[in-house]
Every structure is written in structure tokens, then in C-alpha cells.
Amino acid sequence: MPRPKTLPNEEVLDAAISIMRKEGPEGLTFAALSAGCGLSASTLVQRFETKSRLIQAALLQAWDRLDRLTAELAESTPKTPAGAVSLLVGLSGDYGGIETYADDLMILREDLRDPALRARGAAWRDALSAAIGARFEGVAAAPTGVGLMMASQWQGALLWWSFDPRLPVQDFVEESLKRFVAAFVTAPSAAPERR
Missing domain, CATH: 1.10.357.10 (Tetracycline Repressor, domain 2)
Incomplete structure (x- = not known):
């Protein structure tokens, strides 16, 4: 199956939270997220720059939902x-x-x-x-x-x-x-x- 060319951040961050729930925050890598959402690791790095920013973005989205x-x-x-x-x-x-x-x-x-x-x-x-x-x-x-x-x-x-x-x-x-x-x-x- 071909990789999607685009995916909204909300879906990408949902995949990140899912990985953190299964593997812990240490298990969230750009490679793991790439496998989980289908976007290339380089695309994910362009969007989020660092793992800490990725984690922060995912958790800010979770806070938005809780609010x-x-x-x-x-x-x-x-x-x-x-x-x-x-x-x-x-x-x-x-x-x-x-x-x-x-x-x-x-x-x-x-x-x-x-x-x-x-x-x-x-x-x-x-x-x-x-x-x-x-x-x-x-x-x-x-x-x-x-x-x-x-x-x-x-x-x-x-x-x-x-x-x-x-x-x-x-x-x-x-x-x-x-x-x-x-x-x-x-x-x-x-x-x-x-x-």
C-alpha cells in the first residue's frame, strides 16, 4: 500500500499518543511514528523537528481534548x-x-x-x-x-x-x-x- 502524501496533524498526533500508550514515551520515535501513521520519518521531522516537540504537540492536543x-x-x-x-x-x-x-x-x-x-x-x-x-x-x-x-x-x-x-x-x-x-x-x- 502506498504511503499517504498528507495526513492532518491531529491524526499524526493520535498515532503518537497510541505509540506512547503501548511503548511508553521512550518508544515514540520518528521511525515508529512513520510506521504507525504512514508518513515518512523525514516528513515527520520537518513537521515536529525534535522528539520533545513531537511529544509536547501530542500532549497539548490531549489537553485540548480534555478541556x-x-x-x-x-x-x-x-x-x-x-x-x-x-x-x-x-x-x-x-x-x-x-x-x-x-x-x-x-x-x-x-x-x-x-x-x-x-x-x-x-x-x-x-x-x-x-x-x-x-x-x-x-x-x-x-x-x-x-x-x-x-x-x-x-x-x-x-x-x-x-x-x-x-x-x-x-x-x-x-x-x-x-x-x-x-x-x-x-x-x-x-x-x-x-x-
Whole structure:
């Protein structure tokens, strides 16, 4: 089969992410990407120049998708504590099984090494925390900073699930987040008066 003459960057970067998931970031080379997407290695070098720029471009595209998914879920879930749970359960569906989650942790290392990618992660944290916090407006018992607290609870739930992935990830996350919300939404707002 002949090589394609052109391929949009989005498809090329999808192939790069796929290679990183299977082989780790070290396994992503221009030769491997050439085999994966069909463009010549020299064409890929012309587009991305270096392996680090290729990795950065692939991960920036992944951040763009996560930003869009987060915005879509924020738009489609109710502005209630239950909506906050739904939003985070919806974000959990992208993790798949334990192997996918573990492979994505290898890729996360690259996000942490690159200042531009770390900045994208921090910006997403802020946007996600604000979207969660908006679902607690008017909830008197909600602690200050509940958005970031619940996002942190969610990330912790994902990690704890990964050690014992018997339940589907979304079920585990939903149970964990419902317990988190119940800890203050149903808690009494003040201690009873003493007589």
C-alpha cells in the first residue's frame, strides 16, 4: 500500500499518543511514528523537528481534548452536588481499564517534565475546580474551596481504584465521590444546643 502524501496533524498526533500508550514515551520515535501513521520519518521531522516537540504537540492536543470534554460535561450536568459527581464520573470514563490507566501514568510523567504542559495541567485544575465549585453554590455546608477538594478526592479515588480494580472505575469513583459529598451536605450544620 502506498504511503499517504498528507495526513492532518491531529491524526499524526493520535498515532503518537497510541505509540506512547503501548511503548511508553521512550518508544515514540520518528521511525515508529512513520510506521504507525504512514508518513515518512523525514516528513515527520520537518513537521515536529525534535522528539520533545513531537511529544509536547501530542500532549497539548490531549489537553485540548480534555478541556473540551470538561466544558461539555460542565455544560450538560446539573449545578448540584450530584451534578459534580456526574461531571467527575464522566471524566473517569476516558480512563478505561487498569492497563490504560497505568499506561497513562507513564505519559503523565512527560506532562510533569515540560513547563508548558505543567501550565496546561494547572489551568485545567483551575477550570475543573471552578466547574465543580459552581455545583455547590447555595449549599451552606459546602467548605471553602470545595471544587479543588473534590477534584483531589476524585484523583485519589482513581489512584486507590488502580490498586484493586475489581469494580469498573466509574462505579468506584461514583461511590467515593458520593461519600465525599455526604460528609458535609448531609452533616448537621451546627452542634445541638445544650440545656
